[in-house]
Amino acid sequence: MRGRISSMMRKKEEKRKGKKPCRPLKDELPTVSLVSLLLSLLGTTKKKTS
Numbered sequence: 001m002r003g004r005i006s007s008m009m010r011k012k013e014e015k016r017k018g019k020k021p022c023r024p025l026k027d028e029l030p031t032v033s034l035v036s037l038l039l040s041l042l043g044t045t046k047k048k049t050s
Contacts, residue, residue, distance in 0.1 A: 008034065 004037070008037075
């Protein structure tokens with residue numbers, strides 16, 4: 001799980017540096033997946049605590 005997040009952060013860093021050509025749609029999709037990933041993370045942490 002942690003590895004996936006670090007890879008996403010690396011992709012964000014690459015985007016900031018301008019390695020990959022940015023497309024509006026490609027920019028929107030990662031944010032959607034990031035939100036769903038965060039929600040799933042919250043769900044797993046809740047299960048662990050209960």
